[in-house]
Amino acid sequence: MKAILFLLLTGAVFAAEAPLLKDDFSALNSAQRRAARGEWKFAEGSATCTQDDALFKKNKDHGPILFYDLNYTDALIQFAVKPDEANKMIVFTANGAEGHVFRLVFTPTGMGVRAFPPEEKDHKSIALGNEKAVVLKPGAWTKVSVELRGTKATVKVGDFTKTYEHASIARAKVNLSVGFSYGTVGVTELVVDK
Template identity: 80%
Template sequence: MKFKAVLFALIVSSALGAEAPLLKDEFLPTTFEGRRAMRGEWKFAEGSATCTQDDALFKKNKDHGPILFYDLAYTDAAIHFAVKPDAANKTIVFTANGKEGHVFRVVFTRAGMGVRAFPPDEKDHKSISLGNEKAVVLKADAWTKIRVELRGSKATVKVGDFVKTYEHASIARAKANLSVGFSYGTVSVTEMVVDK
């Protein structure tokens, strides 16, 4: 009996000691502090956010499509989310931004996944390629879980069963927000959680 009491106490104390996420968006039809849904008419229902690109807005925004921004100060974090593009979708982009601009980006296209860093000393804040993964293509009309873990100069990207770590000194910079955007078609986003 004592063993069960001790085991129960350990389980409760570890559960209470677990840190709450830095951000958890349940995509309810109400507003969410720190989230900015832009460049399109986003619908929030059944635990997800969905938007269809408006071509006139796309042109007005200099070929930038709908986007969800999350204002959140962090340096190291694990960002989890899932996306579901339709067959007309051409790109989905995850970006971690600092106060001065982009820090790290993952771009999904029909040709695969590109991973980019943005060294602050690059003229015009140009990006550099950290990798191109032709085998990592998002399936149309299916949910794909994505995890981006930023720790110091390393970024570990997990997409389905694919996992790879990329490294560049510029990734270690402080971040001010993160975003998930896309171009063309309709995209749904769900399960947005940011852990320390």
């Protein structure tokens, strides 16, 4: 009887811990991943791409991107990124069926945090924060964590942690993405938990 109870409890713990999404980048293709706007390479547990300037112009100044189709409202999204010296921007976005919901924008001058209220015309964003101290180091992996819970987003980048709040964050999401402009960027350790 004790053995059965132990197995049931252990199974429940493991079932509760299963992530909504985990990309170890070991496979070229994934049912939930769409790699676009560049020639992505998947090796040694990471995805890497170098911007093709002709594709960048063809895509209206939008660079390489990894999309993940996933229905969620609240989630903990974790990944690590590694830009090179030529990189000018890395963007993480949580998207709803009607468009963008929440975004982080990393540039050499800091990190911008944005929300996209659905009532805004032309789907314009509003700034929730401009964190000049949060700069990604070229050539180094930096861990990023975005926890979306109700109207709040807790962002962790390296040693930086801050919570932002806006009503639009609580909307249902249908995918997430990590994209960039210029240079070469690596992405690894992408996991989404409830």
